[in-house]
Amino acid sequence: MPQANTIAVAMSGGVDSSTVAAMLRAEGHSVIGLTMQLWNQRRLAGRPGMPESVQGRCCSLDDVYDARRVAETIGIPYYVVNHEDRFERDVVRPFVQEYLSGRTPIPCSLCNNHLKFDQLLTVARQIGADKVATGHYARVEFEEESGRWLLKRPTDRAKDQTYFLFGLTQEQLSRTLLPLGGMTKPEVRELARGYGLALAEKPDSQEICFVPGGDYKNFLDAYLEEKGESLPDTAGELVTTTGEVIGEHSGIHKFTVGQRKGLGVATGSPLYVIQLKGDARQIVVGSQDELYSRTLRAHRVNLISLDDLRQPMRVSVKIRHKHQPAAATIEKISEDEILATFDEPQRAVTPGQAAVFYDGDIVVGGGWIT
Amino acid sequence: MRRIYFDNNATTPVLPEVLEAMQRYYAEYFGNASSIHHHGQETRAAVERARESVAALLDCRASEIVFTSGGTEADNLGIFGLVQPGDHVISSTVEHHAVLNSCKHLESLGCGVTYVPVDGRGVVDPDDVRRAIRPATKLITIMMANNETGVLQSVQEIAKVAAEADVYFHTDAVQAAGKVPISVREIGCDLLSISAHKMHGPQGVGALYARKGTKLRPMLYGGSHERSRRAGTENVPGIVGLGKAAEIAKQALTRGDAREIAAMRQRIEDTILAEVEATGVNGAGAPRVPNTTNIYFDYIEGEALVIALDLKGMAVSTGAACSSGAIEPSHVLTAMGMPAERARASLRFSLGKQNTADEVDFALSLIPQSVARLRELSPVYNGVHA
Numbered sequence: 001m002p003q004a005n006t007i008a009v010a011m012s013g014g015v016d017s018s019t020v021a022a023m024l025r026a027e028g029h030s031v032i033g034l035t036m037q038l039w040n041q042r043r044l045a046g047r048p049g050m051p052e053s054v055q056g057r058c059c060s061l062d063d064v065y066d067a068r069r070v071a072e073t074i075g076i077p078y079y080v081v082n083h084e085d086r087f088e089r090d091v092v093r094p095f096v097q098e099y100l101s102g103r104t105p106i107p108c109s110l111c112n113n114h115l116k117f118d119q120l121l122t123v124a125r126q127i128g129a130d131k132v133a134t135g136h137y138a139r140v141e142f143e144e145e146s147g148r149w150l151l152k153r154p155t156d157r158a159k160d161q162t163y164f165l166f167g168l169t170q171e172q173l174s175r176t177l178l179p180l181g182g183m184t185k186p187e188v189r190e191l192a193r194g195y196g197l198a199l200a201e202k203p204d205s206q207e208i209c210f211v212p213g214g215d216y217k218n219f220l221d222a223y224l225e226e227k228g229e230s231l232p233d234t235a236g237e238l239v240t241t242t243g244e245v246i247g248e249h250s251g252i253h254k255f256t257v258g259q260r261k262g263l264g265v266a267t268g269s270p271l272y273v274i275q276l277k278g279d280a281r282q283i284v285v286g287s288q289d290e291l292y293s294r295t296l297r298a299h300r301v302n303l304i305s306l307d308d309l310r311q312p313m314r315v316s317v318k319i320r321h322k323h324q325p326a327a328a329t330i331e332k333i334s335e336d337e338i339l340a341t342f343d344e345p346q347r348a349v350t351p352g353q354a355a356v357f358y359d360g361d362i363v364v365g366g367g368w369i370t
Numbered sequence: 371m372r373r374i375y376f377d378n379n380a381t382t383p384v385l386p387e388v389l390e391a392m393q394r395y396y397a398e399y400f401g402n403a404s405s406i407h408h409h410g411q412e413t414r415a416a417v418e419r420a421r422e423s424v425a426a427l428l429d430c431r432a433s434e435i436v437f438t439s440g441g442t443e444a445d446n447l448g449i450f451g452l453v454q455p456g457d458h459v460i461s462s463t464v465e466h467h468a469v470l471n472s473c474k475h476l477e478s479l480g481c482g483v484t485y486v487p488v489d490g491r492g493v494v495d496p497d498d499v500r501r502a503i504r505p506a507t508k509l510i511t512i513m514m515a516n517n518e519t520g521v522l523q524s525v526q527e528i529a530k531v532a533a534e535a536d537v538y539f540h541t542d543a544v545q546a547a548g549k550v551p552i553s554v555r556e557i558g559c560d561l562l563s564i565s566a567h568k569m570h571g572p573q574g575v576g577a578l579y580a581r582k583g584t585k586l587r588p589m590l591y592g593g594s595h596e597r598s599r600r601a602g603t604e605n606v607p608g609i610v611g612l613g614k615a616a617e618i619a620k621q622a623l624t625r626g627d628a629r630e631i632a633a634m635r636q637r638i639e640d641t642i643l644a645e646v647e648a649t650g651v652n653g654a655g656a657p658r659v660p661n662t663t664n665i666y667f668d669y670i671e672g673e674a675l676v677i678a679l680d681l682k683g684m685a686v687s688t689g690a691a692c693s694s695g696a697i698e699p700s701h702v703l704t705a706m707g708m709p710a711e712r713a714r715a716s717l718r719f720s721l722g723k724q725n726t727a728d729e730v731d732f733a734l735s736l737i738p739q740s741v742a743r744l745r746e747l748s749p750v751y752n753g754v755h756a
Contacts, residue, residue, distance in 0.1 A: 032681070079677045082697050123671070126744045127678040 006030040007177060008124035009133045010116055011070065011078070013063030015202050016135025018070040019188050020179050022195040024133060025074045032129055033071040033078035035064055036120055038087040038111070039210040044226055049218030066199050073196065083119050090114035092210060096220055099253040100232060102278030103352025106164070106321075107208055113167040121175055131175045138162045139181030139361075140173050143305075149173035151304050151363040156184040163321050166356045166366030167302050217254055236281030238265060241274060241290055249283050252276050258291060258348030276351070292345035298355040298367030299337045305364050309338065315357040315364055317342070319349055325358050338367055373683045374729040378568075378722035379517050379545060379662055380687055384611065385570040385723070391614040392572065395607040403604045404595065413606045420613025424577050427616040428562065429553035436578045436586075436599045437609050441544040441565030442468040443589075444578035447600065448540040448561040449473070449511060451586035455480040457508035460537075462486050462494050462523075463705035465513050469542050470701075473511070482506065491656035492521040492706045500531045509538045514562075515546035518702045518718055519653035520662025522550070529558035538584070544568055544576070548619035549628065549659040554579050566608065570723060571615030575608030622723070631721050632660035634730050638719055639663050641734045646741050652703055652716055661721040664703075666712050669751035670744040673697045675717060678740045684733055688717050711750075 009021040011033045025031045041060055044050045064080055071078030091110045098105035116134065124132050137159035139152040149170050153160050168176065180188055185204075192200035207214040224231050234252040237245045247265040249255065254262075259273040263285060272291050275284040296319065303309060309332045316325035317340050327343040340355060349369060356366035375383070384392075395416060401409025403417050418432065425432040438444045445468040453459055453476055461473050463485045473483045484502040488494055494512055510532045514525050525541050532539035540561035543552055548569030554562055561584065565576040580586055580599070592601030622628070643649055648668035667675065672688035676697075679686055688697055703713035719733075745751040 077681060079680075081673055081677070122747055122749070123674050123677075126671075126674045126747050127681055128743075 005131065006032060006129040007131050007133050008032045008034050008120070008127070008129035009076075010120055010135075011035050011067040012135070012205075013066035013070075013199070014135065014205060015192050015197075015199055016137075016180055016188060018067065018135075018197055018199060019192045019195070020133050020135045021070060021076060022074045022197060023179055023191065024177075025076055026195070031074075031076045032124070032127065033067065033076050034120060034124065035067050035078075035080045036087075036115060037064075037080050037082045038084060038115065039092070040084060041210075041212065044212075044219070044222040047222040047225060049215065050222045051212050066202070070197055070199065073198075081120070081123055083115055086119055087111070087115055087210075092223070096223060098352045099216065099220060100234060100278075102234075102252045102276030104256045104350050105352045106354055107210075108164045109167055109354055112164055117168055117172040117176060121172065125175075131177050133177035133179060135180055136161045136165060136178050137180055137185075138165055138178050140176050140178050142174075146305070148305060148307070152181070153358070153361040153363075154178075154181045154183075156180075159185055162358075162363050163318055163354065163356050163366075166304070166354060166363055168304065169302070170304075173304070220253060234281055236283070238263065239282050239284055241284055241286040246285070252278060252281055252283060255283055257350040291347050293342075293349045294345045295339060295341050296346075296349045296355055297333070297337060297339055297370045299370050301336055301338050301365060301367035303365035305359065305362050308332075309365075313357075313359075313364070315340075315359055317346075318356045318358065319346060319369065320353050330357055330364075337370075371683045372732070373685070374725070374732055375685045376719045376721060376725065376729075376733060377685045377687050378725075379520075379718065379720035381567045381573060382570045382722045383724055384567075384572055385615065385618060387618060388571055388611050388614045392607040392611040395610050399606075403606055404593065413604075416610050416613075417604055417606060420609045420616075423613040423617040423620075424564075427547065427552065427620045428564070428579050429555050430579050431582065433597070434554075434579055434582055436580055436596045437604060437612070438576045438578055438600055439574055439605070440576040441466075441542070441563050441568070442576075444544075444563035444565070444576045445469050445511075445540075445542055446472055447578050447586060447589055448563060448580070449476070449509065450589055451580075451599075452538055452540075452561075452584075453481060453508050456506065458482040458484070458504050458506040460484045460486060460499055460502045460507060460510045460512075462488060462512050464488050464492055464494075464516055464521075464702045465511070466517055466542055466544065468544075469511055469513065486512075488705055490707050492516060492519050492653045492702065493656050494523050494528070496524055496527040496531050499528050500535075503531070503535045503537065507535065507537050509540060511540040511542070513545070514541045514543040514552070514557075515549065515659045515662075516653070516702060517545045518700055519656075519664045519706075520545070520658040520660075520720075521653040522546070522657040522659060525557050525559065532560075533558060545662075546659060548615070548623070549661055551623050554581070560584050566612035566615055569615050569619050572608050572611040575605055575612045577612065627723070628660045631723075631725075634721055634725065634727060635660060635663050635719075637727075637730055638734065639665070642737060645734075645738045652706065652708070662718065663720075664716055664718045666708075666716040667741050667744075668712060668715055669748050669754065670715050670741060671748075672715050672717050674744055675740060678744065679736060682736055682740065684736055686717050686719050688714075 007029050011017045046052050091107050095105045095107045121132050137154040141150045143150050211219045235250050238247040255273050271285045274286045312329050312331040317328045318325040328340045330340045333339045351369050354366050357364040399412045401413040403413040421432040421435045424435050449472045486498040515522050529539045538560045541559050542563045544565045547564040560581045562579040567573040590601045652664040699713045
């Protein structure tokens with residue numbers, strides 16, 4: 001059997017990455033299965049607001065067991081690599097800090113940038129694999145004319161994960177395989193059944209992997225307590241868009257832009273969180289109308305289809321994972337900052353989230369909303 | 371693919387003679403050693419012969435040997451069989467988890483535990499042990515040989531300290547048995563644990579030496595097996611295997627076979643240190659068992675090197691595997707004062723009877739190129755050597 005280059009598959013113990021491993025193996029590639037141990041789910045177990053027994057989606061022993069069984073079934077070498085230190089430094093810490101600063105973070109993008117497509121790729125290359133394959137729903141293609149690696153939206157639009165992958169560099173993309181980009185989730189499950197994988201019916205994971213139960217506020221409390229750090233006091237005033245103080249709030253990290261419930265003030269018309277002012281510890285509230293913005297600024301920009309944004313460009317911009325991309329014009333306003341001007345104002349532009357720019361199916365690039 | 375196994379401190383292959391001795395005790399001689407009939411008498415005799423072989427290896431009486439399910443159970447029996455809430459225990463920072471986590475549990479039961487430190491070589495100072503003794507001290511438990519570095523502790527001196535204070539002394543000798551001569555009389559310990567599978571016997575069987583007169587409370591309640599110190603029908607094939615392995619180990623120690631293994635270990639250390647820059651031996655300068663070497667390769671992740679070598683057919687290890695199979699930084703190396711990066715950059719090579727000079731050649735051809743590949747792709751290494 002002809003052996004292509006060795007490929008490392010990032011295996012989470014879920015259906016998607018397991019199917020990727022089985023597909024590549026069936027195609028005759030030399031495949032190595034790797035699972036990243038990123039977070040010890042037992043660390044915060046039993047602390048206030050944290051579950052006593054751990055049902056975490058990621059890095060749980062059940063998931064490692066599932067991944068190991070798949071590797072054994074399809075006959076590939078399999079290893080678990082420990083990146084807990086790096087994950088805490090590059091994902092968990094910034095996640096906590098963002099909330100405390102009045103922003104709403106996306107840890108999955110940080111994990112992709114710093115762990116899956118950086119640390120794991122390094123380990124893969126060190127052990128003799130040239131490429132890393134993952135179970136993400138997105139496509140990677142090389143474009144001859146521009147000489148650039150492109151990231152494109154997948155066939156299964158409902159599973160599109162390009163929003164979380166906008167930070168990939170050309171070097172990373174050149175070593176990345178995303179074999180599920182042209183398939184739908186039902187097709188993937190069908191393939192998994194065909195390969196005899198016992199986990200073909202395993203449910204999809206949704207929540208943030210290191211936040212059991214999905215309650216990030218309890219997580220912040222428990223994490224800081226475990227580190228022997230006290231939760232900084234982020235309580236402050238509720239103010240209107242005209243600067244009038246109308247009440248108090250118990251902590252800025254408990255709120256997110258667009259939120260309506262839990263403000264604790266009764267007024268005639270519904271109030272929404274419009275802005276979190278981290279330094280002043282103020283929460284700005286206002287009407288539904290005031291939630292809409294015509295522009296946004298994004299910094300720490302990564303461009304994929306272009307090496308530079310030399311002139312304004314018509315794109316669609318996605319401002320959160322579940323957002324329907326909206327038509328806008330983007331232009332560079334400083335070396336590392338882009339201004340997007342929407343055709344129609346967009347609801348709840350949230351600092352800390354990513355703005356990802358699309359030209360049709362092609363990811364032009366993205367940045368972090370300021 | 372050619373595969374070589376240099377991870378004999380994790381486990382060892384069962385020797386053919388040991389396997390042969392065991393095989394008859396599954397179907398042919400199957401009796402329960404407690405039965406009074408012919409079948410029971412056959413297996414009882416086999417168990418007692420094995421007990422004599424183990425006693426001969428450790429230089430004690432047969433009646434002082436308690437068979438267990440392995441080294442971990444032997445450690446647990448030695449510790450929990452003696453210590454009660456309110457007692458004080460002295461251990462060290464470099465113990466195996468079988469002892470370390472037993473001590474942690476003792477703390478949760480209301481016992482005081484002092485973990486004496488080690489020096490940069492990994493050696494406990496017996497004077498530190500002496501200074502840690504309190505009126506409530508019941509037990510000192512300090513290992514004979516370390517599983518990660520092979521470093522030997524001054525157990526004889528520690529036993530003297532214990533005897534002077536009239537305190538029990540237990541030593542986990544799992545990594546020493548079969549590698550260096552052991553005489554419980556010369557050491558002067560009260561309790562000593564061994565495991566069969568670390569000396570070419572089967573997995574799932576071990577033994578605790580308990581000096582005559584040591585009152586151990588049982589941990590399992592049941593029949594009066596093992597003089598009421600360990601209930602449960604004896605694992606006869608396992609015990610027979612342990613006995614045979616002990617017998618062979620004693621002969622080998624008498625013949626001085628360890629010299630060959632020590633020579634192979636020396637060649638591994640000399641070659642790697644000469645051919646690969648930024649390397650060194652952890653525990654160098656301390657007395658060590660002859661089969662183990664623990665070497666740091668700065669600027670790499672030991673975990674990646676273990677995987678890279680495994681994919682090329684060579685089995686070695688680093689640190690201790692956690693439940694998922696991922697590797698945690700070694701508590702032993704960090705206790706020796708090593709920075710976390712160097713601890714994570716360290717690999718353990720542990721040799722066994724079956725290893726050959728030819729295998730050492732193969733290993734020494736693989737290691738430098740594998741380390742070079744890792745360093746070439748290491749951001750840290752390139753940062754330093756840019």
